[in-house]
Amino acid sequence: MKFVSEANLAQRKTKLIDVARDAGVSAATASRAMSQPDLLNPETLERVLESARRLGYLPDGMARALVSGRTMTIGAIVPTLDSTIFARVLQAMQLQLSRHGYQLLVASHESSPQAEVEAIRTFLSRGVDGLMLVGAERSLAASRLLAATNIPVVLTWCGAEPALAVTVDNAKAGQLAAEHLVELGHRRIGMIVGHLDFNDRQSARLAGARAALARHGIEMPDFLVSQQSLSLAGGRAGCATLMQLDPPPSAIIGGIDLMAIGSLQEMQARGLTVPDDLSVVGIDDIDMSAHLTPALTTIHIPTTRIGTEAASRLVALISGKGLSGSINLPIELVVRHSASAPKIRASGSNGT
Amino acid sequence: MKFVSEANLAQRKTKLIDVARDAGVSAATASRAMSQPDLLNPETLERVLESARRLGYLPDGMARALVSGRTMTIGAIVPTLDSTIFARVLQAMQLQLSRHGYQLLVASHESSPQAEVEAIRTFLSRGVDGLMLVGAERSLAASRLLAATNIPVVLTWCGAEPALAVTVDNAKAGQLAAEHLVELGHRRIGMIVGHLDFNDRQSARLAGARAALARHGIEMPDFLVSQQSLSLAGGRAGCATLMQLDPPPSAIIGGIDLMAIGSLQEMQARGLTVPDDLSVVGIDDIDMSAHLTPALTTIHIPTTRIGTEAASRLVALISGKGLSGSINLPIELVVRHSASAPKIRASGSNGT
DNA sequence: TTGTAGGCGTTATCAA
DNA sequence: TTGATAACGCCTACAA
Numbered sequence: 001m002k003f004v005s006e007a008n009l010a011q012r013k014t015k016l017i018d019v020a021r022d023a024g025v026s027a028a029t030a031s032r033a034m035s036q037p038d039l040l041n042p043e044t045l046e047r048v049l050e051s052a053r054r055l056g057y058l059p060d061g062m063a064r065a066l067v068s069g070r071t072m073t074i075g076a077i078v079p080t081l082d083s084t085i086f087a088r089v090l091q092a093m094q095l096q097l098s099r100h101g102y103q104l105l106v107a108s109h110e111s112s113p114q115a116e117v118e119a120i121r122t123f124l125s126r127g128v129d130g131l132m133l134v135g136a137e138r139s140l141a142a143s144r145l146l147a148a149t150n151i152p153v154v155l156t157w158c159g160a161e162p163a164l165a166v167t168v169d170n171a172k173a174g175q176l177a178a179e180h181l182v183e184l185g186h187r188r189i190g191m192i193v194g195h196l197d198f199n200d201r202q203s204a205r206l207a208g209a210r211a212a213l214a215r216h217g218i219e220m221p222d223f224l225v226s227q228q229s230l231s232l233a234g235g236r237a238g239c240a241t242l243m244q245l246d247p248p249p250s251a252i253i254g255g256i257d258l259m260a261i262g263s264l265q266e267m268q269a270r271g272l273t274v275p276d277d278l279s280v281v282g283i284d285d286i287d288m289s290a291h292l293t294p295a296l297t298t299i300h301i302p303t304t305r306i307g308t309e310a311a312s313r314l315v316a317l318i319s320g321k322g323l324s325g326s327i328n329l330p331i332e333l334v335v336r337h338s339a340s341a342p343k344i345r346a347s348g349s350n351g352t
Numbered sequence: 353m354k355f356v357s358e359a360n361l362a363q364r365k366t367k368l369i370d371v372a373r374d375a376g377v378s379a380a381t382a383s384r385a386m387s388q389p390d391l392l393n394p395e396t397l398e399r400v401l402e403s404a405r406r407l408g409y410l411p412d413g414m415a416r417a418l419v420s421g422r423t424m425t426i427g428a429i430v431p432t433l434d435s436t437i438f439a440r441v442l443q444a445m446q447l448q449l450s451r452h453g454y455q456l457l458v459a460s461h462e463s464s465p466q467a468e469v470e471a472i473r474t475f476l477s478r479g480v481d482g483l484m485l486v487g488a489e490r491s492l493a494a495s496r497l498l499a500a501t502n503i504p505v506v507l508t509w510c511g512a513e514p515a516l517a518v519t520v521d522n523a524k525a526g527q528l529a530a531e532h533l534v535e536l537g538h539r540r541i542g543m544i545v546g547h548l549d550f551n552d553r554q555s556a557r558l559a560g561a562r563a564a565l566a567r568h569g570i571e572m573p574d575f576l577v578s579q580q581s582l583s584l585a586g587g588r589a590g591c592a593t594l595m596q597l598d599p600p601p602s603a604i605i606g607g608i609d610l611m612a613i614g615s616l617q618e619m620q621a622r623g624l625t626v627p628d629d630l631s632v633v634g635i636d637d638i639d640m641s642a643h644l645t646p647a648l649t650t651i652h653i654p655t656t657r658i659g660t661e662a663a664s665r666l667v668a669l670i671s672g673k674g675l676s677g678s679i680n681l682p683i684e685l686v687v688r689h690s691a692s693a694p695k696i697r698a699s700g701s702n703g704t
Numbered sequence: 705t706t707g708t709a710g711g712c713g714t715t716a717t718c719a720a
Numbered sequence: 721t722t723g724a725t726a727a728c729g730c731c732t733a734c735a736a
Binding site: 419420 | 705706708712713714
Binding site for chain 1: 365408410411412413414415417418423425432433434435436439440442443446455456457458459460473474476477478479496500502583584585588614617620621639640643644645
């Protein structure tokens with residue numbers, strides 16, 4: 001028969017026992033060479049390591065995890081991967097985690113509460129050592145899952161007692177944006193936000209803006225708020241909708257920078273000028289915002305830091321050392337060139 | 353003593369045997385209830401499932417993987433998470449994979465060949481069932497690792513025989529961009545590309561553009577090529593550099609859309625007009641490009657499809673069914689408004 | 705249709 | 721310093 005033997009087709013993965021035999025030691029010793037080199041005789045150690053190298057040994061994470069109970073893996077579940085914001089957070093987390101030997105497992109739920117539960121279940125089942133989630137609002141099933149687990153969980157952006165959280169004051173972000181516009185003299189202010197269900201960040205930003213305006217005796221009724229997809233196109237559509245109003249708002253707040261930028265582009269496409277014809281303020285301060293013409297006035301959110309802090313806390317909690325309380329990161333208004341005093345309009349009520 | 357007993361602090365995770373006992377069956381039966389429900393007596397099945405639900409049973413993925421040899425996990429290693437392009441690919445992959453019960457494990461190497469090896473090693477060790485990588489160029493160590501493994505690996509963007517690949521003709525992308533500009537009448541064409549080492553996509557795009565120009569008797573010497581970071585800021589810097597030349601190019605190709613957009617913004621910041629003062633062509637066709645003013649002329653790369661195809665092939669390869677050859681996806685020029693015929697310059701040699 | 709028993713690759717405990 | 725051996729939680733022939 002000329003058939004190639006099966007054994008040659010899929011060469012069996014070399015395992016610890018192979019290395020041990022090759023080096024003439026027991027499996028236990030070989031194992032120690034991998035994880036606790038200090039306990040070994042230098043010569044033995046070198047011999048085992050050499051065998052491992054030559055045989056191309058790769059430890060089996062599954063077996064290792066099964067017995068040790070730890071996978072050296074952290075799960076992060078975000079609304080979407082297709083967002084500079086979350087990409088940044090994940091990047092920061094991965095960087096921080098890799099410093100401690102942890103690997104990041106990422107999943108996105110595309111704003112579906114049910115998909116989030118599934119992701120949580122999968123990660124828990126997969127044996128992640130820690131979990132990072134975005135926002136405080138989630139399905140009951142998800143909450144139950146989280147309550148039942150005993151691995152550390154950290155919430156980001158928005159928190160909810162008693163969970164550990166790395167937050168940012170989203171309501172204040174809306175407030176800062178609104179107050180800036182009021183100070184510039186705006187009275188008719190619109191806002192473009194993402195879809196509010198299952199998005200406590202956007203909800204808080206809107207509420208914060210509204211409350212701030214109310215304190216100045218200004219209302220922002222529903223027709224001045226446009227719910228759109230959290231994208232450039234959403235921003236453009238929102239801007240188009242609001243500009244159709246009569247009279248149109250003299251200023252718009254974008255629930256995220258991307259939507260504010262969409263507004264900028266919609267105005268440009270209409271041959272109108274920002275900030276002369278419309279003031280625009282964003283929230284997030286993504287990279288691009290500083291490079292636009294006009295550069296976008298926005299609220300800076302320390303995105304990278306959120307990731308770093310979340311990762312640090314997770315690691316600290318797992319190893320049981322280091323501080324690990326919740327933290328609320330500072331945000332601030334970044335004044336650039338997309339918002340100015342409103343043009344005096346014949347029909348408008350002016351401030352002075 | 354009033355100490356709370358340890359057992360209460362960390363309630364032991366319920367495992368299969370607990371469910372089995374609770375339902376009054378053997379572990380084997382409980383196991384079958386989870387993975388092969390058809391084999392069970394409906395009543396028994398229901399009883400086990402009920403117990404599992406009530407006890408909040410979550411299968412231990414590690415143990416399951418150890419015995420079954422499969423983790424239902426696919427690893428994807430990309431240059432960076434902070435990129436619309438890769439975000440899109442990953443999103444598409446995740447969507448496709450979830451349809452088959454697979455989970456996506458993501459890592460980024462930030463353009464470090466060594467970090468890539470580490471990521472590959474980690475994933476292999478973690479027991480992923482398949483691996484997705486970007487580009488065909490990598491360190492020797494990485495190649496060895498890949499050659500030694502017997503899980504399916506799919507390369508994306510650029511391929512290399514005999515590896516399975518889902519590619520796009522990057523050289524042709526550069527070619528299409530260059531030819532479009534030549535047809536418009538441009539003779540002095542610059543290009544802004546990413547750093548060329550460990551990035552075969554950018555290298556190919558540059559080479560393709562150069563070759564196309566050469567066929568028309570046009571040279572693109574090094575001083576007309578600016579290597580920058582793959583970012584908006586990089587694009588701006590590259591544009592600034594090239595515009596300082598005397599004479600400056602009449603057209604610029606961006607190695608990625610983001611850099612082309614950076615060029616647009618640099619021009620705008622300088623009070624110059626695109627395409628009147630400079631024609632700009634990108635490569636990628638990201639969302640934003642269609643929304644700019646002027647809208648960006650670019651080469652469309654089917655990013656989402658790359659992810660979908662890669663995922664499908666991986667799944668097919670793992671399950672051993674379905675087609676699974678390499679595939680080269682079509683790309684095409686998308687003419688919008690950022691490139692036009694060059695202004696006749698006194699000092700320039702015009703075509704006619 | 706259900707139960708028994710062996711083993712997946714590694715680490716940890718206990719002796720030697 | 722090293723070795724034997726028993727878990728880890730689950731799956732899957734094989735038997736009943």
